[in-house]
Amino acid sequence: MWTLVKIKIFPWLALWMFFLLWNTIEAQTRYTIPEELDVGSVVGNIAKDLGFDIAKISDRKLRIAPGAGKQYFAVDLGKGELIVNERIDRESLCGQSASCLLPLQVIIEDPLQFYRVEVEILDINDNSPLFMSGENTIKVPESTLSGVRFRLETAQDRDVGINYLRSYSLNKNDFFALNVKNNKDGTKVAELVLEKTVDREQQPVHNLILTAVDGGTPARSGTTHVTVMVIDINDNAPSFDQDLYEIQLSENAIPGALVLTVRANDLDEGPNSKIEYSFESHTAESIQKLFVINEDTGAITLTDALDYEKSPSYKFDVCARDKGTPSMEAHSSVQVTIVDVNDNSPEITITSSPKPVREDAPVGTMVALISAKDLDSGENGQVSLRMSSDYPFKLNPSFADHYALVTHSTLDREKYPEYRIELEASDSGSPALTSIKIITVNILDVNDNPPVFSQPSYTVYVRENNAAGSIMCSVSASDPDKGENAKISYSILDSKVQDVSVSSYIYINSDNGSIYSMHSFDYEKLKVFQIQVQAKDHGSPSLNSNVKVHVFILDQNDNAPAVIYPSTVMGSVSHQKMPRSAKAGHLATKISAVDADSGHNAWISYRLVEATDSSLFSVNLYTGEVRTKRAVSEQDDSSQxxxxxxxxxxxxxxxxxxxVNILLEDGLHEPISDFRQKTVEPSKRNSKITFYLIISLASVSVLSLLTFxxxxxKCVRNSRSSSSCCIRRADSDGYKNPNRNLQLQLNTDGPIKYVEVLGGDMLSQSQSFRSCLSPVSEFSDFTLVKPSSTTDFQDMINVLDASLPDSAWTFESQQVSAATL
Known part of the structure; x- marks a missing residue:
């Protein structure tokens, strides 16, 4: 409820008590208030009327959209009330318009919404009728007959409606009366009517007071002093051919253009009929700067550029005065209506600046509120707003040249993190005028991309006996997301290696993906194992991906050969006996040794370092057989x-x-005979083994070719997965051991497939060799793995044939190490 009290001037204005009125018309809220309310006065509870929770309007930033000019209203976020922010002068805002509406854009965010609110400003009687001049002089010839009328100055009242100028009154006198004439435009003109002939000799001057009164409650009034001077000449006043001249003038009329010509006639003759034209004395200065009237012809011309947007029309009074003595004059009005020209480009205003949008925002999410206006009128002021269809946004028209910018399709920050949207507004004029404005919409990242490893799998080669804590390799993954969503942590998924948690073997740096060994590896205990590394981003919810890392342990020569025969368990020296009758080539004994290493590291050679008689015995480099180089003589020492x-x-x-201590004794016939007999069989077997070995080597060559x-x-078939294989060849391809049996064994246990080559001599346990195959290497290494029982060549072929189908050969993706196995 509003109460307006003007105690000093009009105490009874306290009767003005306005109850807040609001109603919704076409989804619009309207309030009605009087003008001149004090700053801070409450217009209404806008939060309640729009259906908002008062407790939430502060967080949702309820506000009035800024506009051009003054900000007359504001929102009290504590109470949800719409309050007056600046004094409202209805006359300054709407002039003489009968209706005065202030449109407001109410915006509330999170989510973004907007409402249209209209505030109707009611006129109060705060302006008194006003005469432009405080004193007016009228010259009346004494010969003037009664009934002649004299135009008086028109009072101006800035109020409208009931508060506008209602009547004139004249102080009581014996000679003059007041006549009020109503024009077609609703204005009232006061005329002084001569009721009784005046006599200059009796009273040359008459002083009158003209009062203008409005219709307000209480009424306001204004006065002007009218001085009537009685003269004794020129009894006919000029007369205009029209009481009101109306003309339309284009806004783009150039200065100097003729507006119109006013004409007046005088029935007198001679100087009394000569007429001079001029503007009324109370004509506003702005009119006199814009128009000029020729005092002889009455032609009114334009002196300055017009602007329809500043004023769509002009009204002023002209005077025709004769040159008689005393001179007489006539008055007429001129109404100039300005015709609008399309001379203003549309104006694009961002009512609510675009906020960053999440890339997973649903279609239809409001991004910004935009308005497009044109100061022109009619079709020249009709504006359409559009943008290119290349953007995932569209414009939804709302009301009164307002548009909502909303999402039209899905967004992807990784492709387009920012959009610079070009808006183009054009009016309907001819030719049409356009304007362009660019707004920027930033896209917020959402964790919608899992980390991606740089390789589909990793192969690592680590030498045994490596230092604990040394780096083995590094894995890396990338994430196209941003910020925390792109920050990656690495971890190793728990699994078992030889029934022990993989975390006992491996440690990974969670920040950079570097993988370290927890302790030194022993090839003889662990040759190959597999781990899974997980890359996990820091998004919410987080995304992850896994990659396999194959770890191969490379053998090092860390085991010395171990003598199997002759056994020296009971002492450091082996004692053997041999008859003195032994001939050249006699097998005195055989040294057998094994090496726990593999490949080159397990190849064993025998060498005679010291001997009692170096000319008597020799040792085979590869078999370890100790034989006589010549026949034993009687001169040879009995202990060698x-x-x-x-x-x-x-x-x-x-x-x-x-x-080895060899005792030469006489009389050892049977044992030696038996021994020789027994050695014959190995010799035969050795020749047979040599034959088998040749066949084995040929078969292995054919097998290697087939395997390649x-x-x-396989590599061609698996090229998409970048799988690779490796084949290594021994550094000593020419090495031949005639006393070894070979067998091939296909190992399909675990994720890594490999072939083991088993070999051994006739008197010792056989050895196992493994070959890792890779197409990117020309070399094949045979690595000693473990002792195994001897298998004849036919069994080996059977095992190999059973393993040759494609389904049995799976070659994991590897990267060949530069280190020699």
């Missing part, structure tokens, strides 16, 4: 001491020694 060194082929070389062809086919 041999120091034999066993070396492997590793780098650095590992070796062991064995001391199979690998080529």
């Amino acid at each position: 001491r041999l120091l034999i060194e066993i070396q492997d082929n590793g780098e650095p070389v590992q070796s062991a020694t064995v001391t 062809l199979i690998l080529v086919v």
Whole structure:
């Protein structure tokens, strides 16, 4: 409820008590208030009327959209009330318009919504009728007959409606009366009517007071002093041919253009009929700067540029005065209506600036509120707003040239993190005028991309006996998201290696993906294992991906050869007997040793280091057989001491020694005979083994060729997954051991498939060799793995044939290490 009290001037204005009125018309809320309310006065509870929770309007930032000019209203976020922010002068806002509406854009965010509110400003009687001049002079010839009328100055009242100028009154006198004439435009003109002939000799001057009164409650009034001077000449006043001249003038009329010509006639003759034209004395200065009237012809011309947007029409009074003595004059009005020209480009206003939009925002999400206006009128002021269809946004028209910018399709920040949207507004004028405005919409990241590893799988080669805590390799993954969504942590998924948690073997740096060994590896215990690394981003919810890492342990020459025969468990020296009747080539004994290493590191050679008589015995480099180089003579010592060194082929070389004491005795016929008989069989077997070995080597060559062809086919088939294989060849291809049986064994246990080559001599346990195959290497390494029982060549072929189908050969993706196995 509003109460307006004007105690000092009009105490009874306290009767003005306005109850807040609001209603919704076409989804619009309207309030009605009087003008001139004090700052801070409450217009209404806008939060309640629009259906908002008062407790939430502060967080949702309820506000009035800024507009051009003054901000007359504001919102009290504590109470939800619409309050007056600046004094409202209805006359300044709407002039003489009968209706005065202030449109407001009410915006509330999160989510973004907008409402149209209209505030109707009611006129109060705060302006008194006003005369432009405080004193007016009228010259009346004494010969003037009664009934002649004299135009008086028109009072101006800025109020409208009931508060506008209602009547004139004249102070009581004996000679003059007041006549009020109503024009077609609703204005009232006061005329002074001569009721009784005046006599200059009796009273040359008459002083009158003209009062203008409005219709307000209480009424306001204004006065002007009218001085009537009685003269004794010129008894006919000029007369205009029209009381009101109306003309339309284009807004783009150039200065100097003729507006119209007013005409007046005077029935007198001579100087009394000569007429001079001029503007009324109370004509506003702005009119006189814009128009000029020719005092002789009455032609009114334009002196300055017009602007329809400043004023769509002009009204002023002209005067025709004769040159008689005393002069007489006539008055007429001129109404100039300005015709609008399309001279203003549309104006694009961002009512609510665009906020960043999440890339997973649903279609139809409001991004910004935009208005497009044109100061022109009619079709020249009709504006359409559009944008290119290349954007995932569209414009939804709302009301009164307002548009909502909403999402039209799905967004992807990884492709387009920002949009610069070009808006184009054009009016309907001819020719049409356009304007362009660019707004920027930023897209907020959503965690919609899992990390991606740089490789589909990783292969790592680690030498045994490596230092604990040394880095093995690094994995890396990337995430196209942003911020925390792109920050990656690495971890190893729990699994078992030889029934032990993989975390006991491996540690990974969660920040950079570097993988470290937890302790030193022993090839003889663990040759290959597999781990799974997970890359997980920091988004919410987080996304992850896994990759396999194959770890191969590379053998090092860390085991010296171990002597199997002759056994020296009971002492450091082995004692053997041999008859003195032995001939050249007699097998005195055989040294057998094994090496726990593999490949080159397990290849063993025998060498006689010291001997009592170096001319009597020799040791076979590869078999370790100790034979006589010549027949034993009677001069040879009965005790022959041999120091034999066993070396492997590793780098650095590992070796062991064995001391053999051979006693030369007479009379050892049967044992020696038996021994020779027994040695004949091994000789025969050795020749047979040599034959088998040749067949084995040929078969292995054919098998290697077949395997290589199979690998080529496999690699071509698996090229999309970048799988690779490797084949290594021994550094000493020419090495031949005639006393070894070979067998091939296909190992299909675990994720890594490999072939084991088993070999051994006639007197020792056989050895196992493994070959890792890779198409990117020309070399094949045979690595000693473990002791195994001897199998004849036919069994080996059977095992290999059973393993040759494609389904049995699976070659994991590897990267060949530069280190030599």
